[in-house]
Amino acid sequence: LTNKLLSFFPQYLEEKPNRPVQCVSGFTSAFISPFGDVYPCVPSGEAYKMGNLLESTFDEIWTSGRAREVREAVNAHECNCLLTCETTNSLKFSPSYLAERVYQRVLS
Template identity: 35%
Template sequence: AFRDRYYDIVKRTLVEKRQVIPCLAGVASAQIAPNGDVWTCCIRAESVGNLREHNYDFAATWRTAKANELRRSIKAGECYCPLANASYTNMLCHPPTLASVGLDVGKATAIAALSPSLRSKSTRLRNLPVINTADEL
C-alpha cells in the first residue's frame, strides 16, 4: 500500500510539476557528500557547508544561513522531484498520507478476513480425507 501511494505521488509530481505533499528535505533528512559537504537535498546538491570547515560539528554546519535559505526554498515549493528517499520520508512525516495508507491496509485486511474464498482452506487441504476417531472404533 505504501509503495502504491508512492507511485501515485510520483505520477502526480511529474504531471503537476509541483510538490504534491510537503517536502521535508533539510528538516527530516540530510546528505553528506564524500568530501564532507552537507546537503539538504541530494537532487539540488547545494552545499550548506563542509564538515571539515566546521571542525566536523554537524550541528554547526546544519545551522548555517545557507541551510536556512535552502530549507525556506524547499518549504516554499520552489522545487519538486520524485526521488524515492525523499518521498518516503515525506510520506512518513505527512499524517494525511499515513492515515490514507492505514485505511487502505485496514480495508484490504478486513476484506481478506471476511471473504469466504480467501478464508477457506487451500484446495490441497480440502481434498484430504477426513478421519474421525469415532469411525475407527
C-alpha cells in the same frame, strides 16, 4: 503503464512538482558528499549546498542561516525532485494524506 509513467516525469523535471506530501529533506536528514559538502538530500544540486565539513562542524552547518534558507527552498517546492529519498519520512509528517490513501485502497 510504462508510457503513462514516463509521461509523468516531465512535470517533475521541467515544472514545479505538485507533491502530495510535504518534503522533509534537510529537516530530518542530510546527504554528505565524499568532499564534505552537506546537502538536504542526494539529488540536491550546488544551489542547495548547506556547507562543507572541511570548513565547519556539522552542528554549525545544520543550525546555520544557510541551512535555514535551503530548508525554506525545499519547503517552498523550489527543487524539482521525485521525493523518493524522503518519502518514508515525509509520510510520517503527513498522517492525513496517509489515512486518505489507506481509506481509498482498503475501504473503497
